[in-house]
Amino acid sequence: MDLSLLTWGDGGWGDEMVLGALMTLAVAVCSYALGIVIGSGFAAMKLSHLAPLRWLADLYTTVIRGIPELLIIYLVFFGGGAVLRTVAKGLFGYGDYVDLPIFVTGMVCIGLSAGAYATEVIRGAVLAVPRGQIEAARAVGMRKGLRFRRILVPQVARYALPGLGNVWQLTLKETSLISVIGLVEIMRQAAVGAGSTKEPFTFYITAFVLYLGLASISNRGFLRAEGWANRGVRSA
Amino acid sequence: MKKLLTLAAIAAMAFAGAAQAADYKKIKIATEGAYAPWNYKDSSGKLIGFELDLAADLCKRMGIECTVVEQAWDGIIPSLQAGKYDAIVAGMSITDKRKKVITFSRSYAQTPASFVVGKSSKSAGFKTGVDRIDLTTVEAGEKAAIADMVKEFGGKTIGVQTATTHENFLREHLGKNITIRTYDTQENLDLDLQAGRVDAALASMSYWVPLLKTDKGKDMVAVGPGMVGGPFGHGVGAGIRKKDQALADMFSKAIQSAIDDGSVSKLAIKWFGFDASAK
Amino acid sequence: MNWELIQESWPVLVGAVPDTLLLAASALIIGFALAVVIALMRLSANKPLWGVAYGYVYIFRSTPLLVQLFLIYYGSGQYRMFLEDIGLWVAFREPWFCAILALTLNTAAYGSEIIRGGVQSVPWGEVEAARAIGMSRSLLFRRIIFPIAMRQALPGYGNEVILMVKATSLASTITILEVTGEAKKIIAATWSPIEIFIIAGAIYLFLNFIVTRGVAMLERRLNPLHETAIKDVSAGADIH
The missing domain is CATH 3.40.190.10 (Periplasmic binding protein-like II)
Structure with missing residues (x-):
């Protein structure tokens, strides 16, 4: 462990590693937001009365959760780029290189994966809302939109938060895989530092600490959110 | 549908990384950036190494403008095939198996x-x-x-x-x-x-x-x-798409002249400590 | 798409499946035992026990397995002298030991949280009822809390099994040639990542499909009363 390698500025790798951490955070936040949107959509499909929608959602969660994330990244990045180029060339005769921007690609890949896990969490949370409450709301004459807003969403949020906290942890760590498409986040920066200085330890321990730091900060955020969602609920 | 096409066209133009390979006036070269002393980074994040110096020299000889980009090793060939850049200068050994996928310039280094x-x-x-x-x-x-x-x-x-x-x-x-x-x-x-x-x-x-x-x-x-x-294998060379054989030939010519006038040897001694130029 | 390559490569990748399974199974079995212990520590009133378990879970859940694996394997190499002195180097010398250790510690951290959630979801009434009829603490745990908690934890644990099967792919970074290790080797030699990753992806998907079905079956078997209970409730609702 050689701490002198980690100084700030041009003489050390400290600033590079912190920039990497910021990139990790940016990708993780965007992917997570996307994952929640996707997850809510597919959870609704899974709870739908229409069988084809349920099958589609089942297919999505089974496939995405069943294959390693690295494969998803490869397929979206290289496969998606090829499709885009074919379209560009076929329709517009645009023969030059067209590429998916790497940040967006990374976000879509990790978001798709996070979405699959979020689907299950949100579905479980919806099912956990006691039916009687919906019935009671209906009985007092609440309309569908109001029932959704006042009864379903606040409780789903409460039940889903611990699970969504787990999904966030997964998302944060999964971002380490998108270094393969060239996005310079913590892991890529650590690998470059290790290869350039021949001091892999210093860099992987730094990466370890940075991930721990990011997780600690966000964990605190989730605890506060849970506290907020659980206000007024009696707990054992 | 028309709207969609327009949108797609705008998107395509927006994402165009434009590695103008057709006339070889401006090319992009990829390197790994984590393989010292061939290609790596100093602590300010700048790419340095034997191949960075070599690439600069070769581009001058070829009279073209080069931009060096960094690419993780795992994606280095697929991204070349996809056209993200036009050449790879990243300590890549020339082997028969690899020649099935891409073409190579002549070798610039041969290290035992x-x-x-x-x-x-x-x-x-x-x-x-x-x-x-x-x-x-x-x-x-x-x-x-x-x-x-x-x-x-x-x-x-x-x-x-x-x-x-x-x-x-x-x-x-x-x-x-x-x-x-x-x-x-x-x-x-x-x-x-x-x-x-x-x-x-x-x-x-x-x-x-x-x-x-x-x-x-x-x-x-x-x-x-x-x-x-x-x-x-047959030494280390620049990796290039098969359809860009003309670019590979330009690289080969430039490499040959850089070997002949001793430039490659000089760079090799500077970075490796011994003459690793391919004779 | 290079079909010839696909035909050539899939037997090699399928041949590595036993290694993947061995890694996942060992980690899951040992990890489960450890997870139960950690979960109990987290639920105990003993502050130091609680603290150790909390810190352990926190660290392992917050950092990527890749970094953990790296630090355990290459990190132990830096302390060879010490490990030799206490006789552990024989184990740490082997990549397989380090891989299983890292995977086990990781899955135990996640598993303990799932089990803790299961224990906390045991209805208090059941515990009170068991106490009322005079069950001892250990009997209460064995007969009431543990079985109910496990049933609650099963779906979550099913996810964990899937994650572990996928996580074994990282063992390739410490020289073990399981499915992903073999895949990386072929990719590096042929530079055709898409074809090879599709085969590898299909293998993982197949393994995880079996896991998913297995867990679903187990869930049904562990809840033999589930359907009838629902019927009873609705019947009751009709009466009132």
Whole structure:
């Protein structure tokens, strides 16, 4: 462990590693937001009365959760780029290189994966809302939109938060895989530092600490959110 | 539908990375950035190394404008195929298997491979009858040297970086007698050599020579002959898309002239400590 | 798409499946035992026990397995002398030991949280009822809390099994040639990542499909009363 390698500025790798951490955070936040949107959509499909929608959602969660994330990244990045180029060339005769921007690609890949896990969490949370409450709301004459807003969403949020906290942890760590498409986040920066200085330890321990730091900060955020969602609920 | 097409057109233009390969006035060159001293980064994040200097020299000779981009090794070929850049200058050995996928310029560097062991190892004094063997044709001399290696390393564990020409050599010539352990990166292999998880490591002299001079290499020693040819491939060259053979030819010409006037040798001595230029 | 390559490569990748399974199974079995212990520590009133378990879970859940694996394997190499002195180097010398250790510690951290959630979801009434009829603490745990908690935890644990099967792919970074390790090797030699990753992806998908179905079956078997209970409730609702 050689701490002198980690100084700030041009003489050390400290600033590079912190920039990497910021990139990790940016990708993780965007992917997570996307994952929640996707997850809510597919959870609704899974709870739908229409069988084809349920099958589609089942297919999505089974496939995405069943294959390693690295494969998803490869397929979206290289496969998606090829499709885009074919379209560009076929329709517009645009023969030059067209590429998916790497940040967006990374976000879509990790978001798709996070979405699959979020689907299950949100579905479980919806099912956990006691039916009687919906019935009671209906009985007092609440309309569908109001029932959704006042009864379903606040409780789903409460039940889903611990699970969504787990999904966030997964998302944060999964971002380490998108270094393969060239996005310079913590892991890529650590690998470059290790290869350039021949001091892999210093860099992987730094990466370890940075991930721990990011997780600690966000964990605190989730605890506060849970506290907020659980206000007024009696707990054992 | 029309709206969608317009949207797609705008998107396509917006994302155009425009590696203008058709007329070769401006090209993009990819390198890995984590393979010292070939190509790596200094602590300010700037790409440096033998190949960065070489690429600058070659582009001047070719009279074209080059931009060097960084690309993680795992995606380096698919991104070339996809057109993200036009050439790879990243310590890539020219092998027949790789030639099936892309084309190469002529080689600019040729560095012999060598075993390295810990100084306290029993193999620390290992020598074969010759200092250098060329496996392009395997005759009596080469056979004897390989027999010596089998005797020295038989039953031992040797580490090598995954899918390198060095691994090809071990599988082809020593595979039956030794346990091969493969590593993602050379640094990880170094750590295991120091820890004694492997008895010896095989890699290029261009890697060992600078390393052995530093504090990290003080307990290691290079043993056995320097090896080239055969499974070690045909030197290191620039990787280029097959359809850009014309660009590969331009690179080959520039490399030839840089070798002829001694520029490559000079750069090699600066970065590796010995003349690794491909003759 | 290079079909020839696909045909050539899939037997190699399928041949590595036993290694993947061995890694996942060992980690899951040992990890489960450890997870139960950690979960109990987290639920105990003993502050130091709680603290150790909390810190352990926190660290392992917050950092990527790749970094953990790296630090355990290459990190132990840096302390060879010490490990030799206490006789552990024999184990740490082997990549397989380090891989299983890292995977086990990781899955135990996640698993303990799932089990803790299961225990906390045991209805308090059941515990009170068991106490009322005079069950001892250990009997209460064995007969009431543990079975109910496990049933609750099963879906979550099913996810964990899937994650572990996928996580074994990282063992390739410490020289183990399981499915991903073999895949990486072929990719590095042929530079055709898409074809090879499709085969590898199909293998993982198949393994995880079996896991998913297995967990679903187990869930049904562990809840033999589930359907009838629902019927009873609705019947009751009709009466009132």
